[in-house]
Amino acid sequence: MASALSHDLTELPGLDYLSSPTGAIKEAQELAASAFGSDATWFLVNGTTAGIHAAILATCGPGDALILARNCHLAAFSAMALSGCTPIYVMPVQDEGLGIAHGITPDALRSAFSDAAREYRHVGAVLLVCPTYFGVTSDIAQLASICHEHGAPLLVDEAHGAHFAFHASFPQPALALGADVTIQSTHKVLSSLGQSSMLHLKGHRVSPERFSRALQTLQSSSPSYLLLASLDAARAHAQLHDTFNEPLEAAAAARQLLRQLPTGSGLLDDHILTGSDGVHEIDPLRITLVTDSLGMSGFEVDDLLQRSFGVCAEMSTDKTVVFALGPGSRLAHVHQLATALEAIGENSSKSRQEHMQLPVATAPLSLPRMQLTPRQAFFAQTERVPAREASGRTCAELLCPYPPGVPAVVPGELLSAEVIAMLQAVAAGGGKVTGAADDSLQSFAVIVKDLFDETT
Ligand SMILES: Cc1ncc(COP(=O)(O)O)c(C=O)c1O
Numbered sequence: 001m002a003s004a005l006s007h008d009l010t011e012l013p014g015l016d017y018l019s020s021p022t023g024a025i026k027e028a029q030e031l032a033a034s035a036f037g038s039d040a041t042w043f044l045v046n047g048t049t050a051g052i053h054a055a056i057l058a059t060c061g062p063g064d065a066l067i068l069a070r071n072c073h074l075a076a077f078s079a080m081a082l083s084g085c086t087p088i089y090v091m092p093v094q095d096e097g098l099g100i101a102h103g104i105t106p107d108a109l110r111s112a113f114s115d116a117a118r119e120y121r122h123v124g125a126v127l128l129v130c131p132t133y134f135g136v137t138s139d140i141a142q143l144a145s146i147c148h149e150h151g152a153p154l155l156v157d158e159a160h161g162a163h164f165a166f167h168a169s170f171p172q173p174a175l176a177l178g179a180d181v182t183i184q185s186t187h188k189v190l191s192s193l194g195q196s197s198m199l200h201l202k203g204h205r206v207s208p209e210r211f212s213r214a215l216q217t218l219q220s221s222s223p224s225y226l227l228l229a230s231l232d233a234a235r236a237h238a239q240l241h242d243t244f245n246e247p248l249e250a251a252a253a254a255r256q257l258l259r260q261l262p263t264g265s266g267l268l269d270d271h272i273l274t275g276s277d278g279v280h281e282i283d284p285l286r287i288t289l290v291t292d293s294l295g296m297s298g299f300e301v302d303d304l305l306q307r308s309f310g311v312c313a314e315m316s317t318d319k320t321v322v323f324a325l326g327p328g329s330r331l332a333h334v335h336q337l338a339t340a341l342e343a344i345g346e347n348s349s350k351s352r353q354e355h356m357q358l359p360v361a362t363a364p365l366s367l368p369r370m371q372l373t374p375r376q377a378f379f380a381q382t383e384r385v386p387a388r389e390a391s392g393r394t395c396a397e398l399l400c401p402y403p404p405g406v407p408a409v410v411p412g413e414l415l416s417a418e419v420i421a422m423l424q425a426v427a428a429g430g431g432k433v434t435g436a437a438d439d440s441l442q443s444f445a446v447i448v449k450d451l452f453d454e455t456t
Helices: 002-006 024-036 047-059 074-083 106-118 140-149 208-218 225-239 245-260 298-309 331-347 350-355 374-379 417-428 449-454
Strands: 040-044 065-069 086-090 123-129 154-157 181-184 197-201 286-290 320-324 382-386 400-402 432-434 443-447
Touching (some): 024 225, 040 208, 047 123, 047 197, 065 074, 086 106, 106 123, 140 154, 400 417, 417 432
Parallel strands (some): 065 123, 154 181
Antiparallel strands (some): 382 443
16 A cells, blocks of 8 residues: 555656657557557546547537437537537337346437437537447447448447457447547456546547647646556556456356246347347356346345355346456356346245246437537526426436436436436335435436527
8 A cells, every 4th residue: 555655656757648749659559549449548536427528529619410320428418518419319229027137229320320410419429338338339330330420420429348349259449440539448357447438539520739739628637646557557457368368268167057047037149139139249258147036126136146156247227237247356256146147036035936926128219409509507506396397397416217227317408207207116016216416216307498499
């Protein structure tokens, strides 16, 4: 610990400047560019969140359209408030049986470009999430070529795919498939310190100067050198020839063991077909267990794993638990997980299995009408009203039900009675709704009516 603290230095001679690097940081970023297959790489000290903000600021000005998958991270929605661009949403393919969202299809993207053309709007960029939390990738090669036919760069939130460049068993990284920009949470799936990420740029469609300017605006002028050094170390570690051999063996063993569980309902891989709509490939290091036949929701299994067995899943939904393996994953961890799941299966009572009603995945609703742009909604005054008075008002919260993990309504959109009923049904059925200040969903934040005209 003491030695880590002694490296918590600042911009001393020889340590270079993140905002305009010419020395050690420049060299480390160049090594990263070569390892990740980019023309230029920037180190980020405020996570992929800052990278998404920068990517949108660098590509979409006020009034431009941003075509984005509706299941993008919260950072994409706040980036629109920063830049003043406005959205054209593309719905991801939704697996209604499992209540989760996958990738987006080439047809859905083409149709978004047609909408933009019909409204004579300039598309600054397209933003997608790939892979999803569940390790599912979209057909990036096709999506990139559609973007390029329309003169727009493809930005990929590859937060969960920073390892893709380092083993032939992984899906190919989006940059290698034609994406212009990727943003990766090096701290999630590689071994850098929390909060450290990377932004990669390839090709000529976005100017590197615009990225540097955006990042100078968004990042601290006193970045942590511990975070920066950890990014360089994570890159070097990922490049070692055997970093992913044991994690891949562990993942293969986990798939085999979890499939053999007496109560197992199988893995996501058994429920979906690679090559089908919105499912191009699945990351072998992401394992999604379907929990139906354990007679418990994914949330309950996740909770038991954590409390009784010290196993932390990456996330859970009503019907699944997602496990993320990484460079440190070993066979022993997989055995610990399988033993825990076996014990959970044995303890889940038969009667419970027969009688328990698992929450039903909710069918997707159509997109609500946008009443205010994300930027107008961000600056508008808000008030909290009881649910019965919220219907017909403009929402001030980003409310995302799980299932299916796709925002039902975002700030500036109409909050309808149907959306309120759907959110309350998801919560009552054992699902989760994120983004609500009142998590009982008895009241909602909405935009003060008479300030509509004054918003900027
Ligand atoms: C898909 C996705 N994108 C972006 C982010 C934000 O990444 P960071 O935590 O590195 O800022 C997350 C975080 O969970 C994420 O899951």
